[in-house]
Amino acid sequence: MPSPSRTLFEKIWDAHIVTPETGDAPALIYIDLHLIHEVTSPQAFTELDARGLKVRCPERTFATLDHATPTTPRAPGVRPVYASAAARQQVETLEANCRRHAIALAGWDSPDRGIVHVIGPELGLTQPGQTIVCGDSHTSTHGAFGALAFGIGTTEVGHVLATQCLLQRKPRTMRVHVDGELRVGVGAKDLILAIIAELGAGGAAGHVIEYAGPGIEALSMEERMTVCNMSIEAGARAGLIAPDETTFRYLQGRAHAPKGAAFEAAKARWAQLKSDPDARFDAEVRIDASRLAPMVTWGDSPDMAAPVDSSPPAPSSSKMAEALAYMGFKPGEALLGEKIDAVFIGSCTNARLSDLREAAAVMAGRCVKPGVRMLVVPGSEAVKRAAEAEGLDAIFRTAGAEWREPGCSMCIAMNGDSGRPGELVVSTSNRNFAGRQGKGVRTVLASPATAAASAVAGAIADPRRILEASHAQ
Numbered sequence: 001m002p003s004p005s006r007t008l009f010e011k012i013w014d015a016h017i018v019t020p021e022t023g024d025a026p027a028l029i030y031i032d033l034h035l036i037h038e039v040t041s042p043q044a045f046t047e048l049d050a051r052g053l054k055v056r057c058p059e060r061t062f063a064t065l066d067h068a069t070p071t072t073p074r075a076p077g078v079r080p081v082y083a084s085a086a087a088r089q090q091v092e093t094l095e096a097n098c099r100r101h102a103i104a105l106a107g108w109d110s111p112d113r114g115i116v117h118v119i120g121p122e123l124g125l126t127q128p129g130q131t132i133v134c135g136d137s138h139t140s141t142h143g144a145f146g147a148l149a150f151g152i153g154t155t156e157v158g159h160v161l162a163t164q165c166l167l168q169r170k171p172r173t174m175r176v177h178v179d180g181e182l183r184v185g186v187g188a189k190d191l192i193l194a195i196i197a198e199l200g201a202g203g204a205a206g207h208v209i210e211y212a213g214p215g216i217e218a219l220s221m222e223e224r225m226t227v228c229n230m231s232i233e234a235g236a237r238a239g240l241i242a243p244d245e246t247t248f249r250y251l252q253g254r255a256h257a258p259k260g261a262a263f264e265a266a267k268a269r270w271a272q273l274k275s276d277p278d279a280r281f282d283a284e285v286r287i288d289a290s291r292l293a294p295m296v297t298w299g300d301s302p303d304m305a306a307p308v309d310s311s312p313p314a315p316s317s318s319k320m321a322e323a324l325a326y327m328g329f330k331p332g333e334a335l336l337g338e339k340i341d342a343v344f345i346g347s348c349t350n351a352r353l354s355d356l357r358e359a360a361a362v363m364a365g366r367c368v369k370p371g372v373r374m375l376v377v378p379g380s381e382a383v384k385r386a387a388e389a390e391g392l393d394a395i396f397r398t399a400g401a402e403w404r405e406p407g408c409s410m411c412i413a414m415n416g417d418s419g420r421p422g423e424l425v426v427s428t429s430n431r432n433f434a435g436r437q438g439k440g441v442r443t444v445l446a447s448p449a450t451a452a453a454s455a456v457a458g459a460i461a462d463p464r465r466i467l468e469a470s471h472a473q
């Protein structure tokens with residue numbers, strides 16, 4: 001009997017069931033790859049030790065240092081100076097846990113270190129069809145490869161360390177179909193901000209989103225990662241994209257990807273990973289990418305976003321009114337021209353090589369407005385090396401920006417990189433929650449191009465003015 005049509009998510013889910021879900025109990029699913037970092041793993045290891053348990057599959061576990069790590073430049077071999085005793089302890093605890101349990105760690109001396117969601121793909125650890133978890137909500141990033149990837153809590157990190165399995169209720173499915181191509185000056189970040197604005201912060205709650213359609217197929221892997229990264233900001237459990245030639249080209253030759261004949265065999269398997277043509281989704285949404293403008297947020301939630309050349313809407317709830325009051329923005333008043341204090345180019349959303357290129361294309365031959373601070377923080381050591389090899393660091397430095405060491409940095413301000421109370425920061429990260437970038441800091445989420453154009457203008461700016469001019473030349 002032919003099997004019923006299934007979505008890509010359902011295919012990956014079915015292939016990983018150890019024990020099916022029943023009315024009373026969630027399913028038990030097998031986890032192919034467990035990524036860990038210093039913030040959400042210490043208690044999980046403590047629990048493991050308290051029960052005398054070993055790590056079940058150290059070879060399926062991979063660790064990095066990213067959240068608490070200082071990004072101030074330092075000479076090779078010099079130990080970093082941490083922002084707090086807590087930050088230092090988190091890092092040193094993970095170093096000790098990895099040594100004790102024989103877990104590979106991209107630590108301080110590793111050329112592979114970086115933000116967990118940047119290095120998984122870079123190293124070829126992230127592969128189509130896998131189940132991937134990490135004690136981190138932006139694990140959805142890895143879904144760009146056609147993997148089922150989602151964040152888990154610290155208790156679950158302990159479960160996965162001990163058993164390589166996870167208890168999960170089966171999520172529902174949503175397809176976001178993207179037609180049309182993005183115009184000059186409009187990027188993947190603008191697309192996902194527009195999608196989140198459309199869905200709302202909780203609009204995809206309980207769902208796994210599959211992004212599909214010509215507008216998605218046209219995206220590079222790095223752009224697809226930017227889109228999948230922010231799925232969680234619409235409340236989704238995960239976001240994924242069916243793997244294709246773009247995916248396979250990206251993976252070929254990566255350190256942990258299969259090699260030679262094994263790669264060809266894997267590719268043939270991966271090519272099967274797509275939703276059946278008549279597969280049914282619990283929800284469907286359509287977006288036309290060709291109609292989008294660069295987006296910026298005007299509130300304290302990622303769904304409070306609008307075209308950069310528009311203004312915040314009149315509040316229809318107390319939440320919106322409070323958000324506007326926090327940001328100091330007024331409905332009907334142009335967002336363009338709002339004076340800014342700082343710009344942050346970084347995070348697992350937008351700190352890959354293509355993001356830095358996008359920002360550098362705007363900065364080249366221009367200067368950061370005096371009085372504005374600009375931090376450029378590459379997502380990984382590999383991104384930093386590649387950017388330096390093509391002179392992007394020089395473009396940023398010459399413009400007056402700070403070129404930093406890799407890490408999460410001002411995305412979450414756990415490492416000492418933060419803004420001052422009241423400052424307005426244009427940021428390429430993914431969360432504009434009140435105080436996330438420092439107490440009282442007001443965050444405007446934007447693309448690397450918009451952030452760079454704003455740094456030059458000293459105010460929220462439209463990158464199309466610069467980019468269309470250079471395109472026409």
Ligand SMILES: CC(C)[C@H](C(=O)O)[C@@H](O)C(=O)O
Pocket residue numbers: 039040067135136137138151412
């Ligand atoms: C620290 C970590 C648990 C957190 C997350 O889960 O996402 C962080 O990465 C974030 O972006 O807020």
Ligand code: SF4
Pocket residue numbers: 066067115116117136138347348349407408411412429430
């Ligand atoms: S860069 Fe930001 S969003 Fe990404 S993992 Fe780090 S803190 Fe979380």
